[in-house]
Amino acid sequence: MLRLHKWKLILLGLSANFILLINLASGQLKPHEILNWLDVFSEWGAALLVLVWLLLILQSRPSGRVTQFLSLGLSGIFLASFQDGLDEFIKLPDTIAWDHWIESGFMPLGLMLLTVGIYHWHKEQLIISRQMRKRERLFRDHKAMDFTTPLSDATYLRKQLAQALASHRAQSEPLAFLLIDINDFSGINRRYGSIEADRLLAALSELLLLNIRHKDLLCRYAGDRFALLLPNTNKLSAEGIVHELNNAVRNFAFKTQAQGESLFHSVSIGLALAQNDNPESLLVRANSALLLAKETSQHNIHLAA
Numbered sequence: 001m002l003r004l005h006k007w008k009l010i011l012l013g014l015s016a017n018f019i020l021l022i023n024l025a026s027g028q029l030k031p032h033e034i035l036n037w038l039d040v041f042s043e044w045g046a047a048l049l050v051l052v053w054l055l056l057i058l059q060s061r062p063s064g065r066v067t068q069f070l071s072l073g074l075s076g077i078f079l080a081s082f083q084d085g086l087d088e089f090i091k092l093p094d095t096i097a098w099d100h101w102i103e104s105g106f107m108p109l110g111l112m113l114l115t116v117g118i119y120h121w122h123k124e125q126l127i128i129s130r131q132m133r134k135r136e137r138l139f140r141d142h143k144a145m146d147f148t149t150p151l152s153d154a155t156y157l158r159k160q161l162a163q164a165l166a167s168h169r170a171q172s173e174p175l176a177f178l179l180i181d182i183n184d185f186s187g188i189n190r191r192y193g194s195i196e197a198d199r200l201l202a203a204l205s206e207l208l209l210l211n212i213r214h215k216d217l218l219c220r221y222a223g224d225r226f227a228l229l230l231p232n233t234n235k236l237s238a239e240g241i242v243h244e245l246n247n248a249v250r251n252f253a254f255k256t257q258a259q260g261e262s263l264f265h266s267v268s269i270g271l272a273l274a275q276n277d278n279p280e281s282l283l284v285r286a287n288s289a290l291l292l293a294k295e296t297s298q299h300n301i302h303l304a305a
Contacts (some may be wrong), residue, residue, distance in 0.1 A: 005058040008071050023092065027092040028142075040088045044085040045234055054078065057070050073113035076110025076111075149201055150206070154220075154222060155198065161283075181294065215232070246300070268301070269300065
C-alpha cells in the first residue's frame with residue numbers, strides 16, 4: 001500500500017533534508033558536553049513516533065481525502081518536531097527566526113489538519129460500522145455461511161423466515177420477501193469462467209448489502225439467486241426497495257480481472273408479501289413471481305398474487 005503514497009514520502013524526505021541543510025548552513029554544531037540528552041531523546045523520540053504513525057496510516061489506507069488530511073497533519077507535526085530536535089544539536093544565530101516559524105507554524109497547522117482528518121475518519125468509520133452491523137445477523141451461525149459471498153446460505157434463510165413469519169402473525173406486522181436473480185449469469189460463466197462468475201457474485205452481494213436497511217436480511221439462496229427478507233415492510237415500501245436495488249445493479253460496472261473491461265448487469269426480482277404462509281409457501285410464491293418477472297415483466301419485477 002505504501003507505493004500508492006510514495007510521492008508523499010518523497011516530498012516529506014526532501015522537506016526534512018532541506019530543513020537539515022539550512023540548519024547546517026546557518027548554524028554551528030554544539031559541543032558534545034553541553035547537549036541535554038533528556039531533551040534529545042524526548043524531542044527525537046516524538047518525531048520518530050509521529051513518523052511511525054504516518055507510515056502505519058499510509059500502509060493501511062488507500063488514497064483519498066481522509067488519508068490526505070491525516071498524512072499532511074502528521075507530516076507537519078513531524079517537521080516541527082524534526083526542527084525542534086535539530087535545535088538540540090545546532091546553535092543558530094539569534095538574528096535567525098525561521099526556525100521558530102517552522103516549529104511554531106508547522107505544529108499548529110499539522111494539528112489542525114490532523115484534527116480535520118480524524119473527524120472525517122470518524123465519519124467514515126461510522127458508515128463502515130453501519131454496514132458491518134447489517135452483516136451481524138449473518139455471522140451468528142458460521143456453519144450456515146456461503147463460501148463464495150459474505151452471506152448466509154439457504155439453510156439459515158429458512159430459519160430466519162420461520163422466525164419472521166411467527167413475528168408477522170403474532171404482531172400483525174407486514175413482511176415482504178424478495179428473490180433476486182442475475183440475468184444471463186450462465187453467459188458470464190461461459191465467457192469468462194467460474195472464477196470471474198464467483199467474483200461477480202461476491203461483488204453484487206456487497207452492492208446489495210450497501211443498499212438495504214439495517215433490519216433487512218440478505219442471503220444467497222442458490223446459484224445466482226439471492227433472497228432478501230424485509231421485516232415490517234408493506235407493499236409500497238417493498239416496491240420502493242425493489243426499484244432501488246434494480247437501479248443499483250443496472251448502474252454497477254463490474255470490472256473483469258483479466259481484461260479489466262466493464263460489464264453491466266440486470267436482475268429479475270420476485271416480490272411476495274406474507275399472508276398465511278409458512279417458509280416453504282412463501283418461497284414458492286416468491287419463486288413463481290420471479291419466474292413471471294423473467295418471462296413477462298418489462299422491468300424484470302413481478303409481485304406475487
